[in-house]
């Protein structure tokens with residue numbers, strides 16, 4: 001049966017999976033949601049005998065019903081291949097009383113690879129299915145991780161070009177080096193003299209420019225987005241929760257049907273929403289533990305029922321979670337509003353005009369699957385240090401936020417259920433923060449000295465993604481002012 005998607009903000013816009021992937025955002029500004037969440041059709045014990053790619057197919061076929069088996073399998077096999085440094089794709093490490101699901105074994109060593117390695121294939125297949133002849137131009141603003149993962153995913157994919165804008169002085173040295181050394185004739189990386197918000201706003205303006213869209217169409221181009229509200233990013237993230245549970249079962253770590261908790265270090269609410277979808281598909285998950293850093297807008301929301309972004313934006317050592325508007329939360333709000341697009345639309349209007357909204361008591365009661373808490377900078381550092389000292393396992397700053405919140409949860413509730421922690425980045429991506437948390441003496445070393453030191457103390461080989469940038473040539477040197485972004489795009493496309 002065909003599963004359709006509809007907007008969270010109006011009753012009348014529906015789309016097939018491939019149309020929703022192509023569009024990214026609905027015309028009314030809402031997010032596409034499936035009209036119902038499909039149930040798993042394969043038993044978990046059967047899934048436990050399958051490879052990652054096979055599990056991916058069993059999950060994705062239920063959401064992307066207008067793709068043929070051949071199309072979907074081709075997308076999956078092109079995405080989850082030797083770009084990952086382990087055949088397991090997402091291995092589990094047992095440490096410190098929890099299971100760490102390592103989602104950072106892809107090309108750019110952060111969890112964004114899990115979805116961005118398949119999105120280009122889903123997108124180009126969707127274009128073909130809908131007779132789109134234009135070349136797709138992916139336009140992205142990044143605060144660091146999304147940009148590189150999208151570049152790696154789209155590099156040299158026929159029928160696409162990708163343009164990434166990043167704040168020139170707002171990303172880590174390793175993140176910048178990763179981006180400006182990107183190969184591929186269809187890639188273009190631009191630093192802007194401004195912050196991430198400026199980049200994001202500039203990109204939205206370009207997206208919304210009707211005249212530019214006409215000029216683009218004349219040259220057979222159209223824009224699309226690789227950002228995390230695309231359903232083509234959300235669904236591939238459901239896969240690894242199903243896969244992880246099936247591995248725990250295969251390894252006799254859980255009994256069939258035994259409920260586990262899942263802890264997710266959260267920013268835009270995409271990763272944890274995928275876990276919530278997995279639970280709704282029938283995966284035995286009990287609590288969804290939402291971990292925030294000092295930008296604890298979600299913790300406050302789960303405690304009070306009020307979402308309020310009117311607060312100071314705090315720069316932390318877990319920059320991929322420094323966010324005050326968690327876009328994907330809208331999909332959860334829509335659900336607890338009883339799938340009521342008008343009710344959701346009003347709350348989102350309040351968010352954009354007043355920066356806040358409050359949900360009703362009944363809606364709040366529907367949030368009982370979730371537990372929210374946060375970790376301060378000091379607690380995050382201490383957690384990295386403690387886990388390293390007790391177990392020799394080194395985790396990155398984002399994962400440490402999750403591990404710290406899990407400790408708080410256990411203390412508060414005494415819940416002894418087995419727990420999976422989403423480990424979202426390799427410690428090599430945030431080497432300085434990680435090493436200085438372990439011992440202050442490391443502060444005087446250079447970035448690449450720290451890389452070698454991390455390898456020594458953890459016994460983990462330096463990932464290819466880091467080796468590559470040690471000596472890689474800088475290929476992108478364009479820097480522009482915020483008001484020149486559109487011109488830069490036109491020049492690159494030659495229009």
Ligand SMILES: *Cc1c(COP(=O)(O)O)cnc(C)c1O
Pocket residue numbers: 110111112145146228265266267268269270271272320321398424425
């Ligand atoms: C993007 C990111 C997150 C946040 O994920 P969301 O889906 O936005 O909640 C957490 N950790 C890392 C390392 C990330 O790159």
